[in-house]
Amino acid sequence: MSAIAAETFSASVSNVASPKAVPDTYGSKAHHLANGKGFTNPWPSLRSLIIQSNRSRWHNGNLTGPSTKDVPFKVRTPKYLPSRHADNSNLRATWLGHACYFVEYPEGLRVLFDPVFSQRCSPISFLGPKRFTDIPGKIADIPIIDAVCISHNHYDHLDLPTIKEIHRLHPSVFFFVPLGNKAWFTSIGIKNCIELDWFESRTLTLTPTSTDPDSKTVTTGQAPGSISATIELLPCQHTSNRGLFDRSLTLWGSYSVSTASKSVYFAGDTGYRTVPKPDGYKGYPANDYEHPPFIDLDECPAFKTIGDTRGPFDLGLIPIGAYKPRWLFSCMHADPRDAARIFQDTRCKKALAMHWGTWVLTDEDVEEPPVLLRTALKERGIEETGVFDTIAIGESREF
Template sequence: MRLHPTSGLPRFLQSLRSCLLQSYRFIPRSLFSHSQIYYNNVVPHLSAVSSPTTTPTRMSSTQAIIASVYSASVSTPQNLSSSPEGVTNKSHHLKDGKGFTNPWPSWRDLEPFKVLKAVARNRMGPDSPGLLGPSTAPPTVPVVAPQFLPTRSTFSTEFRATWLGHACFYVEFPGGFRVLFDPVFSERCSPVQFFGPKRYTKIPCDIVDIPVVDAVVISHNHYDHLDHNTIIKLKKHHPDAWYFVPLGNKAWFTSSGVEKCIELDWWEEQDIVLTPSGSQTSAGASPSTNPNEPPLEVQTEPAEEGLKANSIAARIGCLPCQHTSARGLTDRGATLWASWSIESGGRKVYFGGDTGYRAVPPDLPKSVDDYGEEFKDLPICPAFKQIGELRGPFDVGLIPIGAYQPRWVMSPMHANPYDAVRIFVDTKCKKALGIHWGTFVLTDEPILEPPRLLKEALGKEGIEKEGVFDVLNIGETREY
């Protein structure tokens, strides 16, 4: 059994907490609830910086005021996109109506005791990362200050994706629509901020540094994807943003004071249209190139037929993935999990959120290739090919590549880089960027292994190792 040089009781407890948080995902129903836990509404300053970073330039008050504000109309599309046969059967809904499941043979449920036993055994094995988990000593993932577009225009042709750490991406669509995926800006992904998995890379900016947010899209309610502190701060600095969440999650947002929330089931869609408003504001506005345009007013009436001049339109679709949900010990599967599609300005993004692809056999040594010939018949999640055939192709996929060891434990719910490349192909993404790595230690793979294995997986599939499915530095933007 190996220990890191920095080993000690505090770090061991921290590591154990991370394992326990992962095991929540295998335990049914709720011990903790939003109303039972006290949260600090102020995101703490980060002290653990293990990679180079620069300080983001704050938006000036002039930039914040130079804004076009829109009235937002959210409605069900009249012309729905294609959906699979049998979608109305709702096979992912539990029969008692009290939760959700993964309805495919590619999913495997595990008992909590077996999960903890497997993690402990992995930590003490010959190929172990050490009792305390993988080292986060530098070098890790570089952090740079993001360079957002300070203003937006309906005539813009720029299509940009910026990684803000873990599963959080900020996407700027041509024509001005702005989306924030799975934002977590707190120091820890935990029910409390004094204990739990802590960032080993710094946040590249604060929420106030993001110029405009039209939509916040949430994949599921695990703490590394849904953070109360972050939502409260988003509500304060971006009060006009709409939130799109899987079924069962709206009540949590309502209890957090967020009213502009739409919950959707798999394969459901909503259209959102932002139309220039006629009123004025001096703060909290959505940046634009025209300082005389009016501020944002939000309305929930259905959108009028046709688009007015300078309007911004987007279609947001909730799609399947293979995962689970929980915010406590006893609410596993009580709310839905999802991947998402966003289309605006003639471009389309697929957001994988957090997902597995197939369940590999128990206790395989790390040296065994679970994509070898003997495992070719393992069931794969069929949802991704359906997504590609019915809703693709996508210009860019944001696809998870990390949190996959011990492999047999995590494989049903977390894709490794080889799975990620298959998801990329199945969903018919033209380009992709890796998410769900480089921020929190949640599992046992070395922290810089995911991008290395991604290149191997791309090469194995005959795909160029650079320029197709890439990883970014935290805070870096890729333009398409």
């Protein structure tokens, strides 16, 4: 089914009628810089952001870290529901590589998170990190896209060719972005772009353009067959930039996307604490949560706030990769032990992993994240399978 044939709904965005209160610690907007020119992470869990030493490792398109030769990863051909009203009473999530998930809600809503369908995550098509696993199909294979949620503007999460192709095939789709990113979308001719601050939300309503007796009504008081969702930007610990001189000028975030039946938490790209490089550094212990001087490091409080005020969630989509060396990446990328804590803090009932298995961005072995995740879950008293899982690129799970 083509995107045009599937488009039988008109979409609109409005303010949430009764928005949830902004938590007290965020009402002051401490994440906004005082001069109004950018944003910051307002927690002691991020002590520094060291990136310069990593730039030179990307110039030839590959890091000098782990090998990707003969990796056993299989990429499946994704299978999507053919229409909004396919027989499906479950929440359905399909991993499309790195941080990209396509989520199909029982009511018929279809949401795409951080889509990148290019070979390289780079401003230059022939330089920068190149995929070591295949792209799982084409954007044209996805029959319906109602909303695209972008966590921040780094090239492995916001890709120009991908965004333009989505807009071409699905011209009525709405793009939800953190503050400061709308200008980028406007510059490429996209008007359906909604900027959000942390703990700011909108209602996305899909209304049938023709009578459909098989459509599903989500809430009373709406037009028969309409679909409604609340999309809210939430905090995470990261940064932003697409060039050398725009660091942190635009906001970053995570998302809650909920309908009357199901709720999804998308963690975006995030760190959880900052693990420093100690004096006399000779490497890190196997578990830096259990050894001095790392035991009492500050942890990002945003995730517990999200869980306490917005949870529980039916499904969490949580990053587990791109974390070594810890002294360089811990402040902005969660490792599996961090991810297990984010899962618990945000009160997700189930979770799927992301942000691994696609590009070599850091130094850990490409097969390590899922192995370490199972260890981390066991340490936290969480079942090793069936609760917070890793899946194949192109694979779908139902909840």
